[in-house]
Amino acid sequence: MAYDLITMGRIGVDLYPLQTGVPLPQVTSFGKFLGGSATNVAVAAARLGRHTAVITRTGDDPFGTYLHEALKGFGVDDRWVTPVPGLPTPVTFCEVFPPDDFPLYFYRRPKAPDLEIDAHELDLDAIRDARVFWITGTGLSEEPSRTATLAALAHRAKSGTTVFDLDWRPMFWTDPDAARPFYEEALRHTTVAVGNLDEVEVATGVREPHAAARALLDAGVELAVVKQGPKGVLAVDRDGATAEVPPLPVNVLNGLGAGDAFGGSLVHGLLAGWDLEKTMRHANAAGAIVASRLECSSAMPTEDEIEAAVTAGAVK
Secondary structure (H helix, E strand, C coil), rough: CCCCCEEECCCCCEECCCCCCCHHHHHCEEEEEEHHHHHHHHHHHHHHHCEEEEEEEEEEHHHHHHHHHHHCCCCCECCCEECCCCCCEECCCCCCCCCCEEEEEEEEEEEECCHCCCCHHCCCHHEEECEEEEECCHHHHCCCCHHHHHHHHHCCCCCCCEEEECCCCCCCCCHHHHHHHHHHHCCCCCCCCEEEHHHHHHHHHHCHHHHHHHHHHHHHCCCCEEEEEEHHEEEEEEECCCECCCCHHHHHHHHHHHHHHHHHHHHHHHHHCCCCHHHHHHHHHHHHHHHHCCCCCHHCCHHHHHHHHHHHHHCC
């Protein structure tokens, strides 16, 4: 049976402080969670009842074992999660200063295993047959992951829904100009592009949301989704349909997983055939719910929780 969603990209262990408003040097206890944006999107969609899998790589170490156990616990197929001898599983620390300051510290040296995905290892038939295939900008940042990502996109040839999470992480690139040609190539093969204002600017060279959405459509996608932070989200499709949805009021605890929850709900809405506004409202609500919680993967909401937030017009 074809998957509802296959994602390809980062995985790692998130070590998040259990104290908020405390600088990292003074933190005394941490929680350990499954992390990585592409992986979290697969978890978020699985929480909504979708059949999901992730293509990624870990270290051959106890943290890698933990990630397999966590994926299985969340109902995400881990058959394409394989170890890389000699490279440690990545660890990410953050600081939590609500409502809008969450510095991230990536430990991905000498190289992250998820950047060792090789084109020859891919199950291209499964990628082509998945109802939704999801890739990220980080996967384009180094070889052999870059070639593998582009090979998967080319083989899929826009069958079904193919989502490009622009996922701009400046610490993984020398500068935006180095990333833009690879982003442009990926956009030619994808049907949906999702990104915040910084990310759409990297991809298109323009920052104004409506202009950026038009530039993404001109680059080849069928649907452009521009996340505008406190101004909500803008979605524009090739047929001219537009939805601009404000954010839900929420007491933010940790905003880091909100975008991944948004992504999982976006996939769910696209698969369900919802109209653009309903899809965006539910995705916004999913993101807001996770922003109200400390963790990312284990905080992903259920469909009932999202529906309750949409109905209430706020996260309570």
